[in-house]
Amino acid sequence: MSDHPEQLKTARRVVRIVGAPVDLAQSRRGTDMGPSALRYAGLGPRLGRLGYAIHDCGNVRVPVVEEVIEHETRPLGEGNAYHLEAVAHVCGAIYEAAADCIGPDEQAVFLGGDHSISIGTVAAMGARANIGVLWIDAHADFNVPETSPSGNIHGMPVAALLGQGPSALTAIGTRSRLQPGRIAMIGLRDLDLHERARLVQSGIGIFTMTDVDEHGIGDVTRRALTFLGPVDRLHVSLDMDSLDPEIAPGVGTPVSGGLTYREAHLLMEILAATRQVSSLDIVEINPILDVQNRTARMAVDLAASLFGQRIL
Numbered sequence: 578m579s580d581h582p583e584q585l586k587t588a589r590r591v592v593r594i595v596g597a598p599v600d601l602a603q604s605r606r607g608t609d610m611g612p613s614a615l616r617y618a619g620l621g622p623r624l625g626r627l628g629y630a631i632h633d634c635g636n637v638r639v640p641v642v643e644e645v646i647e648h649e650t651r652p653l654g655e656g657n658a659y660h661l662e663a664v665a666h667v668c669g670a671i672y673e674a675a676a677d678c679i680g681p682d683e684q685a686v687f688l689g690g691d692h693s694i695s696i697g698t699v700a701a702m703g704a705r706a707n708i709g710v711l712w713i714d715a716h717a718d719f720n721v722p723e724t725s726p727s728g729n730i731h732g733m734p735v736a737a738l739l740g741q742g743p744s745a746l747t748a749i750g751t752r753s754r755l756q757p758g759r760i761a762m763i764g765l766r767d768l769d770l771h772e773r774a775r776l777v778q779s780g781i782g783i784f785t786m787t788d789v790d791e792h793g794i795g796d797v798t799r800r801a802l803t804f805l806g807p808v809d810r811l812h813v814s815l816d817m818d819s820l821d822p823e824i825a826p827g828v829g830t831p832v833s834g835g836l837t838y839r840e841a842h843l844l845m846e847i848l849a850a851t852r853q854v855s856s857l858d859i860v861e862i863n864p865i866l867d868v869q870n871r872t873a874r875m876a877v878d879l880a881a882s883l884f885g886q887r888i889l
């Protein structure tokens with residue numbers, strides 16, 4: 578695949594990069610190194626070659642877990658959510674950073690970090706436009722503390738964005754509460770028991786790996802866009818565990834049977850063709866578990882496809 582700078586003939590569009598080195602919301606250490614892995618894999622220059630003006634806003638300040646534990650009075654907040662106070666604080670900081678750093682007509686790439694960061698990123702992008710969210714993930718991330726088997730908040734962001742779960746999380750970005758009909762999930766294949774029951778009744782668009790097998794990723798992606806209906810902008814929340822672990826081994830919660838390399842690129846290309854994509858989260862990369870930064874390099878390839886790189 579070659580880059581096509583001539584695709585963007587109008588004034589150079591701006592892409593802001595915001596890093597959120599968070600590993601507080603899951604139990605395997607290492608996702609805090611995701612922003613470094615993605616920058617090292619050349620994310621900025623790669624998007625720059627597509628004709629964008631790239632500005633890196635740096636990282637949001639995130640405490641390390643040792644620091645959090647030292648000051649924490651209750652590790653399990655509101656029943657069953659580890660490091661709730663610290664995660665809520667960080668998500669609020671991500672929300673503020675997105676609001677401060679990203680101009681009204683600019684695009685953004687948020688570098689996780691575990692998937693809790695999306696509580697801040699989606700709320701921030703939703704505050705400025707009527708957005709549709711594509712949640713590309715092996716998991717639904719739709720737990721609340723009462724249903725979560727682990728108490729890890731990276732399994733709760735979608736619920737929080739819909740106003741369900743601990744008030745510390747649902748308070749972030751309340752001005753722009755997302756509706757379930759504005760979220761479509763693609764790639765699901767591993768749901769917790771009680772989460773599944775909640776999800777079925779939620780009104781969220783659900784497209785599992787079975788749908789991908791049965792209808793193909795092209796059809797599934799178009800159905801997901803139809804489900805979202807008319808929106809001003811699209812936010813893509815890309816959990817790298819949506820991909821098959823064979824091609825993306827550096828994630829904390831790998832599940833076999835994920836999207837292939839070609840499926841993932843076609844998904845991105847179809848979304849790019851809408852010309853509505855305003856923002857992207859790249860989350861759950863764990864460089865400690867990765868093989869020579871393969872997962873971050875894969876993510877950079879996918880980001881390029883989402884931001885308009887095409888074969889022809």
Ligand SMILES: [Mn+2]
Pocket residue numbers: 692714716718731816861
């Ligand atoms: Mn996730």
